[in-house]
Structures are given as structure tokens and as C-alpha cells.
Amino acid sequence: MDQDGKARAGVFSGCWRGVVGVIKPTYRPGSLEEFIRLLPEGIGVIPKFAGIKEGLEKEFVDAFAAAEKMIEELAEMKVDLIHPEGAPLFVQKGYTRSGEIVSELERKYSIPIVTSGMILVEAARALGIKNCSCSVHSMMAGARIDWKNTGAISPMPAFRCRPSKDSRWRLRKSAAYLRTRPTLSHAIST
Numbered sequence: 001m002d003q004d005g006k007a008r009a010g011v012f013s014g015c016w017r018g019v020v021g022v023i024k025p026t027y028r029p030g031s032l033e034e035f036i037r038l039l040p041e042g043i044g045v046i047p048k049f050a051g052i053k054e055g056l057e058k059e060f061v062d063a064f065a066a067a068e069k070m071i072e073e074l075a076e077m078k079v080d081l082i083h084p085e086g087a088p089l090f091v092q093k094g095y096t097r098s099g100e101i102v103s104e105l106e107r108k109y110s111i112p113i114v115t116s117g118m119i120l121v122e123a124a125r126a127l128g129i130k131n132c133s134c135s136v137h138s139m140m141a142g143a144r145i146d147w148k149n150t151g152a153i154s155p156m157p158a159f160r161c162r163p164s165k166d167s168r169w170r171l172r173k174s175a176a177y178l179r180t181r182p183t184l185s186h187a188i189s190t
Contacts, residue, residue, distance in 0.1 A: 022046070048074065050089060081112050
């Protein structure tokens, strides 16, 4: 949208409400489709992919550098919002540092940027959540949301869910629940 609230005719055909540039950490299908389904009619999506495959620390560093380049590309396209998703890009840097990086990028490109960690914290605030426990996939061992620095949430112990090596990207939600339930039950009772 331009400053008068009118769509930029001819720039993004069919996107009269605006355009979101989404940066996905991996090429896995599913979450992009779910994201698009959640958007109202008239919002376009331009996806970019950081290409993380193994979840190694070097990939996180390389993916973050690639994400910064993708943010620049999306800003040059004049999207209305940029949404880098997932732990590899921002969450693993912690809530405070992630916010600082986002502020720097927003000043540089004059486009709003919202990360997964920011969304999680705002949702917790909106729902009045005061305590939170996180289950982190073993491949995201460095990933964390620095809950205590969000100003609204007291952290409970975080724990890891370690799937078998041959199915590490395909851990079913039910299996994750069964693996994390004992730790969560203990955290709640203490």
C-alpha cells in the first residue's frame, strides 16, 4: 500500500491489501501453505528460502547472512512486510538481540519486519500467559526465546525432544508430546 492507503497498481497484481515477503529457513513443504491459508484475501506472498538442511551451527550463520540479503531483495521489491520465520534465522539469537537486529533492519530499509519470536511473545502477552515451557527439536539446540527478557513471561525449564536420526525432520506432533510430557509434568509440579 502507498501512503494514501491505495494499492500500488501494476506492482503486485491481485494484491490489493498488500504483500508479505516471507523468508523460510528450509525447503520443507507445509508451513508456507498453512501461512498463506491464514492470510485474508488480497494479500500476496513472496517466499524466499534460506536452504537449511542439517541444522548445523555453520548453516545457521550462513542462513542468517543469506536472510539479510533476502531482506534487502524484498525491500527493493517494496513489499509491505517482511517475515523471516523460524529458529535458525532469529529465534536462536535470543529475544533481545533479535529485536535489536530487527530495529536496525527496519531503519535501514524502512519496511516493518516481524519474526517468529516476536509473534510468539505477542501471542503470549495477548493470551495472558505468565509461564512458558518450550520443547526444542535437537537440531535447534542453539535456538531459544529469551523469555525472561520479554517483560511479560516467566520461563519454565526448556527441554529437548530428540527424534531418531533417520526421521529427524519428520517427528510427529504426537511423538513430540509423548517425549516431552514427563519433563513438562515435572516442571509444573516443582
